[in-house]
Every structure is written in structure tokens, then in C-alpha cells.
Amino acid sequence: MKVLILKKRRDFIRAAKGYKSIVSGLILQAAQSLSAPHKPLSDDICYIGYTATKKIGKAHLRNRAKRRLRAAAAKVFPQFARARTDYVLIARYNTVDIEFAALVENLRRALERVNADMAAHAAKAVS
RNA sequence: CACGGCAGCCGGAUAGCUGCGCGUCGGCUUUGCCCGACGUGAGGAAAGUCCGGGCUUCGGAGAGGCAAAACACCAGGUAACGUCUGGCGGGAGCAAUCCUAGGGAAAGUGCCACAGAAAACAAACCGCCGGAAUUUUCCGGUAAGGCUGAAAAGGCGAGGUAAGAGCUCACCGCAAAACCGGCAACGGUUUUGGCAGGGUAAACCCUGUUUGAUGCAAGACCAAGUUAGGAGAAUGCAAGUGCAGAGCUUGCUUUGCAGACUGCGUUGUAUGGAAUGCCUUUCUUCCGCUCCAGAGGUAGGUCGCGACGAGUUGUUUGGCGACAGACAACCCAGAUGAAUAGCUAUCGUUCUGCUUUGGCAGAAUACAGAACCCGGCUUAUAGGCUGCCUGAAAG
């Protein structure tokens, strides 16, 4: 599973209106990918974007939060992510302070929950 | 010893595992958003965006004037500016040292609340003195004393006088001149004058100096796609309107002028318009010019954009210094939902507790993240190091 970077504001807004899971340290949002120029789709590609608002702190703290999220995602996503999906990770007030192992575990559980919701919705649409 | 002063520096280290951006080179049984190797990868403030410049576009930023803004002791340094450097004057401190937007109020205008007799042409409330009057008061002299206030036509002492006064004198202050020192600001000495005159210019202002605007979302190129015009201005012609004149047929014709409207054209070399605060002007250039509406659309890619530079480091020369010169070596982040990291271990530093003085345990380890690039300023900053100086006490 290849994980590519999500860049367009439009995709972030769509993910915010989709499925959501809140855990300690981060918020995970997800939505079905839409095809667009410069954004190819296939069965082994998903997209991920990171958000850290001014609530987190000054610039170096926001950078640090995004880095920890990126490191955690690198451990979890190749194994558990769904293809053809846009994911958005949002940093929370404790993203910088929480233990890294807990952050990874929370991300894994959030990802499982969101994937289950999306699978159930898809099955219902098919039936 | 000091919660005294100044100047400068550092801003944790090592190892392992897993990773990221960029560059170079290589690989091909997937020419890829692929794989591998090597190299390289945040700061003293990268921050605030407060000044100044490079660079960019506005046709060339040329000339003159106006407006607006900034600055204002002297000398120096710089690409330029500055709260830069060195001095001078003023202020604070026992001192080292620190602070200081510091031209002009003898060009003009304004303002100076309350209080006070009086707040700026000088005047005279109480008082003092002389005279008239003898009780209140009136006339004259005076500005030493008094209350007010941030500020009241120099301070203090002596002489002098009816009482007083730079009226006179000594000292201090002030002003002018001469001489001396200094590039200068200015300082010092001497002599003379005999008191000139309130404050405020970070109030208007005057004088001098400087400044065109823009700000990498600048700007250049490539690719793709959509659209509908209208109004105004200038000018030509035509018809109609108003005013004036002429003609006789007395309500028609004709001529001239006027500015607005309507219609049809034109905008060419002319007219006109434009060149970024406004006006004028010069050369050159461009074109129709100005305004309103409409369509598409939240925006792709490449360059600008990384080093040949006001470059970095070191040595050295000159200078009190800011800084300048010479020589040598080096090439050193370049992203764009944005890399420079995540985790672990050991050590270092500081603090606290215990202690067998060997250590052990715990906690803390700052401020903060490049986005075109430089020079300053300002603000944030755990902890630490170095040098010089001042004061006090003791030897």
C-alpha cells in the first residue's frame, strides 16, 4: 500500500464531512477518494493529509506535532489503510506531549473504527 | 563582598534502529511519484516586520515646481539607513559607567487650565516712603518684602536712599570682543558691557537635508478553457430646438450664433488621451482614451530560487572605534499541505533529597523552525564561560 500526500483544500473539506474518529492525541477523518488530475487512483494507493492549527502553539510546536503524526502514520498506514481513501490527521492539544507508543496505538484503533464504518456503509449501498 | 558596571562567547554530546527533503552518480525482468550508493540539510534571534538597500515591474526615473513624509550638535564610517562609531553639550550616579529627536522662540501665529495683583505692549493688590488730609481716603515715588503658581524682567553680600532700585561695587551667572587649544561641535583665559529677558516647535510654522511608486502573492514564460457588450469624451455630416438679423406672402423663407438631445458616420497624419501623489516641461514612444457591465475561475506547470555574492572562514596591516585594505582557503539548506525527524540507551550541566563524602535516587535541560537575499533595530531566552573596570572592607 502506497501512501501519498493530500494537497488540495477541496479534499480536506470533503474528508471533514465524511467519517470521523476522535482519540487522545489526534482526530482522524476519512472520505472516498475522487479522481482528479495529478491525483491518480489505484487499488494500492491511499492519500493522507496533516493539519495543525494555531491552537496547538507556535510554529515549531505545530511542526513537531505534524512530525509525530507522520512518524506514527508511517508505522500504521502501510498495514491497515484502505485503498481509494483520503485520510486527514488533525493534531490535538496533547499530540506533542503524549507517549509515542500510545499515539501509535490510538491511531491504529481510530483507523480500524473508521474503516469499519466505511465498509458497513459501502455494503449497505450495494445491497 | 556587591540584586555594581561594560564587552564578548556558547546555546548540550555520542551511539543504535526506523525514516524525510535536495543534489550528484549508477542500475533496469516493471523507465517508475522505482531501486541503490555517496554528499548535504535551521537560528542567535530563523521571530516582530520597525528602518535601510539589492532585485522586480510601472516606456526611459530625465528636469523644474507644489504637496506629503522623515530627519536635524560636530566629525567619521557604510552600497544605504540607523537607536552605527568616536567626540561635544545637557542630565543621573560615591564611582566604573549609563541616558539624551540636542537647529530656529532676535520672522510670524496660537496656547499657558486652577490659583494669583499681574502669565507677557508690561502692569501695580497688599506693603514701604514722601506730601495732602487726619477717619475712611487722595496724589506721587518704589519694586526690597508678601500670598499664588510648573514658570513672575539674575543670585548673594555691601554701599547707597525719604523708601528703594545693577543706582554703584566685589564674587557668581549672562552677553560681546580678543587671544589660546581643537578639523569641528566646543572648551579655556583675559577684557569690556551693565542686564538685554518667560515657557511651549514629539503646537502650527521657518530654515536646511533626503525621499517617484511597487513589494517575490513583485515579475517572466508555457499549457488549457470561456465571454456580450453598453455608456461617456473628441470630431464630421444631417434633421429638429432656442436667440438675433434680413425679406415680405405675417407665418413662412433664409442667414448667423448657441449649447443640449437624436440619428448616421469617423477617430487617420490631425484633434485627443496615457506613462503610478499633483502640475508644468523635454526627448522618445504607444494607442484610440475613460468609465460601467458581462464571461470564465478560486488557479496547473517552469523560471524567479541559491551560492561567485555588499559571500563564508582564517591570518595579517591601518585605525581609539564603526570599518577599510591585503593574502590564503572554501562553495555551505532550498522546500511549496512545505524536508532538516521519531524512538531508545549512555554521558554532560543544574537543582533537590539521602549519604558511608565514594556515590545513590528524583526532577529539570530555555527561547524557538529558513520560504528571494543582505545591513541594522526591537522583542523572547534554561543554564554556563571569558576578559576588563568601579566601590567597600580586611591584610
Place this chain on the structure above:
RNA sequence: GGUCCCAUCGUCUAAUGGUUAGGACAUCACCCUUUCACGGUGGUAAUAUGGGUUCGAGUCCCGUUGGGAUCA
């Protein structure tokens, strides 16, 4: 990344460089009423912050902090 603007009681606001920074709503106490509301009287409460100019600063000048707007 750049360019601009603003800041006065809890809220909305006023102010010529000159008394103790005024007013309305809100709030607190008291009065009125059987009680509540209305009404009346009185009180609490602010110049974002640090300097400078001035005799005197909310006002003038400089820095800082916080908030907001805008860009093709």
C-alpha cells in the same frame, strides 16, 4: 510571505493637552410594593503595556503586546 487598521468600566460609547475620565445598559445595596416587575436614591467598576516630550498626557512621539482586515 507581504501590506494596512484598531485598542477607554462586564457591554455600547463620550472627551479642546487642564477639576475626582462623563453617559446608557448591566451589576450591588437601600427605598417603594403583600410580593415581583416598573420607578427612585446611592455605590462598585475602565484609558492594553513600557518609556519620552510637557508645569500637566486618554489625547502628542517612540517601542512592545493583543486583536482584526486585505492580497492573484
